[in-house]
Amino acid sequence: MSAVPSSSQANSPTASPAGADCDVLIVGGGINGCGIARDLAGRGWSVVLCEQDDLASHTSSSSTKLIHGGLRYLEYYEFGLVRKALQEREVLLKSAPHIMWPLRFVMPHDPAMRPAWMIRIGLFMYDHLAHREVLPPSRGIDLREHVAGAPLKKDFRRGFVYSDGWVDDARLVVLNAIDARERGARVLTRTRCVAALRDAQGWDITLEGPQGRHKLRARAVVNAAGPWAESFLRGVARPAAGEALATKSLRLVKGSHIVVPRIFTHDHAYIFQNPDKRIIFAIPYQDSFTLIGTTDIEIEGDDPGASRIGQDEIDYLCTQASRYFAKPVTRADVVWTYSGVRPLLDDASGDPSAVTRDYLLESNTSAAPLLSVWGGKITTFRKLAEDAADEVGRMLGEARPAWTDGAFLAGGDLSPWIGAASRPDADFERFVDALHARYPWLGGMLGRRLARAYGARVDRVIGDAKSMSDLGAQVAPGLYERELRYLQNEEWAMSGDDVLWRRSKLGLHLAREARAQVDQWMTAHAAPPMNESQMKEVRFAAQP
Structure with a gap:
C-alpha cells in the first residue's frame, strides 16, 4: 500500500466560516x-x-456481498462501468483483508444459454479490462474432475472459473x-x-x-x-x-436473497445462467450456509425500507438453483431471507436487470x-x-487532493501483527496465527471470528483481558460483554439487530432465545438520555 496519512496525521478539520457549524x-x-x-x-x-x-x-447490508466487475454487464455494453469496478477490486481487497477476500467463481456451461465461444470472449475481456496483481485469470475446467462439479447435476460436464471478491458489506x-x-x-x-x-x-x-x-x-x-x-x-x-x-x-429495484444450509463444502462460488437471461449466484456463507441470489423486481411506494421477499422470489431462486444442483433446493431449506432496494438511475430501460x-x-x-x-x-x-x-x-472553491487510493480501512493494516504485506488472503491467515499466539486462551473459532470482524483492531476489543473470564459474561454462545460494550461505544450499535445482523451475522447461528438475550442486554445497557445541561454542550462541528 502507498503511504497515506493516518487518522492522526490526516488534515485536521479546518474551522468553518463564521456562522457555519x-x-x-x-x-x-x-x-x-x-x-x-x-x-x-x-x-x-x-x-x-x-x-x-x-x-x-x-441497501448496503442487503447486497450479494461481492466485490466484482459485473461480468453480466458486458452484455449490456457497460464497458466503462465494468472497467471501473474491475480497477477497484484489488484496491479494496488490499485495504481491508479481514472483511474482503478473493473468491473463485465457477460457471457451469449450459449450451442452451450462451455458446462457449461467447463466454470465453467475455472472460478474456474480464481478465484484461483492468490490471490484476492478486486475482488469478479465468480458465476452462472439466466438471467431471474438478471439485466444483461434485454438487452439480451430471449433465454439466464443462465449465469456466474466474476471479472476483467477497465482502462483508455491513x-x-x-x-x-x-x-x-x-x-x-x-x-x-x-x-x-x-x-x-x-x-x-x-x-x-x-x-x-x-x-x-x-x-x-x-x-x-x-x-x-x-x-x-x-x-x-x-x-x-x-x-x-x-x-x-x-x-x-430513481427506479427502485428489489434484490432478494435466500440462505440455505450448506450445499457444498469447497470454497468456490457458482454463477448460474437462467433461461430468462439473468444470472444468480450460489456463494459459501458463514461456514455453515449457502447464499443464493438475487432477483430484480421493480417496486413502487413511499417506503423502500419496508420491502420484503415474496414467495414468488423464493420459488424463483429455488427453481433456478435446482436446475444446476443435484439435490433440489426447496422452500423448506430456507433458513433466512433478506431483500435490498437498489436505487438505480432511471435510464428508460424496460428491463430492471438492464438498468445501469x-x-x-x-x-x-x-x-x-x-x-x-x-x-x-x-x-x-x-x-x-x-x-x-x-x-x-x-x-x-477549496480543491484538496484525493488520498484514499492506497489507504487502509479501519483494522486493515495488519503489518503491526505480521510485518510486511504480501497477498491479502495469505496475510489474513498469518494474522490469525499471530492473534492465536498472542491470545492462546481465546480459542480457535472465537479468535477467527474476532479477527474477521475487527482485523488489526481486535486488541481494542480484547483490551487487557488475559483469560476468557476477563471478557465478561457470555451473553450468548460466543458473544461476551466486552465485545458488546465495544460495539456500543465504538460502532454505534444500539440494539440486538445491530449486533446480530449488521455488525455480525451471529443471528444466523443463534437460537431465538439467545438472540433475545442479546437484545435484552443491549436495552439494559443503553446509554442514558442526555440531560439539559449536556444537550447544551452538543456541537455539530467536527472535533479536531
Missing part, C-alpha cells in the same frame, strides 16, 4: 454516505453525517464510518434530517434524533440517501427561492452547494466517494 452535511449512512464522509474528513473539511436508522440498515460501511469519525467527522445514527432550507450562503438544517431536535448551519449538503434520494429532494430540501431541486428519477448500475453525481450551485448521488454499486463506492469529494471541493 460544519462544512458539509451528508444525508445517508449507507456505503456511499459513509465513504464520502471518510474522504471529505480526510481532506480536512468538517463533516456531519446523519442516518435515519442504523448504519447500513437497508462491516464495510461501519469501517468507513469509523475512519470518518477518527478523521474528525461527526456520525449521528437514528437521526433524520427533517428540514433543509437553502440560501445563497448555506443551509439551515433541522435534525431529529434520540435527543430531540437540533439545528445547525452547513455550507454544503450531500444527498446520499440511496432509495430516499429523490424523496429527500422533493420533500425535505427546500430552496429559499422556490426552485425545484429534484431533476432526476453506474452512478451519477449531480451538482447544484444555484445557491449553497448541493450534491446528489444517484445510483452506484458497492464495488465502486471508494471511487464514487473520491469523485464526490473532488466535486464538493470544486463547489466550495
Whole structure:
C-alpha cells in the first residue's frame, strides 16, 4: 500500500466560516454516505453525517456481498462501468483483508444459454479490462474432475472459473464510518434530517434524533440517501427561492436473497445462467450456509425500507438453483431471507436487470452547494466517494487532493501483527496465527471470528483481558460483554439487530432465545438520555 496519512496525521478539520457549524452535511449512512464522509474528513473539511436508522440498515447490508466487475454487464455494453469496478477490486481487497477476500467463481456451461465461444470472449475481456496483481485469470475446467462439479447435476460436464471478491458489506460501511469519525467527522445514527432550507450562503438544517431536535448551519449538503434520494429532494430540501431541486428519477429495484444450509463444502462460488437471461449466484456463507441470489423486481411506494421477499422470489431462486444442483433446493431449506432496494438511475430501460448500475453525481450551485448521488454499486463506492469529494471541493472553491487510493480501512493494516504485506488472503491467515499466539486462551473459532470482524483492531476489543473470564459474561454462545460494550461505544450499535445482523451475522447461528438475550442486554445497557445541561454542550462541528 502507498503511504497515506493516518487518522492522526490526516488534515485536521479546518474551522468553518463564521456562522457555519460544519462544512458539509451528508444525508445517508449507507456505503456511499459513509465513504464520502471518510474522504471529505480526510481532506480536512468538517463533516456531519446523519442516518435515519442504523448504519447500513437497508441497501448496503442487503447486497450479494461481492466485490466484482459485473461480468453480466458486458452484455449490456457497460464497458466503462465494468472497467471501473474491475480497477477497484484489488484496491479494496488490499485495504481491508479481514472483511474482503478473493473468491473463485465457477460457471457451469449450459449450451442452451450462451455458446462457449461467447463466454470465453467475455472472460478474456474480464481478465484484461483492468490490471490484476492478486486475482488469478479465468480458465476452462472439466466438471467431471474438478471439485466444483461434485454438487452439480451430471449433465454439466464443462465449465469456466474466474476471479472476483467477497465482502462483508455491513462491516464495510461501519469501517468507513469509523475512519470518518477518527478523521474528525461527526456520525449521528437514528437521526433524520427533517428540514433543509437553502440560501445563497448555506443551509439551515433541522435534525431529529434520540435527543430531540437540533439545528445547525452547513455550507454544503450531500444527498446520499440511496432509495430516499429523490424523496429527500422533493420533500425535505427546500430552496429559499422556490426552485425545484429534484431533476432526476430513481427506479427502485428489489434484490432478494435466500440462505440455505450448506450445499457444498469447497470454497468456490457458482454463477448460474437462467433461461430468462439473468444470472444468480450460489456463494459459501458463514461456514455453515449457502447464499443464493438475487432477483430484480421493480417496486413502487413511499417506503423502500419496508420491502420484503415474496414467495414468488423464493420459488424463483429455488427453481433456478435446482436446475444446476443435484439435490433440489426447496422452500423448506430456507433458513433466512433478506431483500435490498437498489436505487438505480432511471435510464428508460424496460428491463430492471438492464438498468445501469453506474452512478451519477449531480451538482447544484444555484445557491449553497448541493450534491446528489444517484445510483452506484458497492464495488465502486471508494471511487464514487473520491469523485464526490473532488466535486464538493470544486463547489466550495477549496480543491484538496484525493488520498484514499492506497489507504487502509479501519483494522486493515495488519503489518503491526505480521510485518510486511504480501497477498491479502495469505496475510489474513498469518494474522490469525499471530492473534492465536498472542491470545492462546481465546480459542480457535472465537479468535477467527474476532479477527474477521475487527482485523488489526481486535486488541481494542480484547483490551487487557488475559483469560476468557476477563471478557465478561457470555451473553450468548460466543458473544461476551466486552465485545458488546465495544460495539456500543465504538460502532454505534444500539440494539440486538445491530449486533446480530449488521455488525455480525451471529443471528444466523443463534437460537431465538439467545438472540433475545442479546437484545435484552443491549436495552439494559443503553446509554442514558442526555440531560439539559449536556444537550447544551452538543456541537455539530467536527472535533479536531
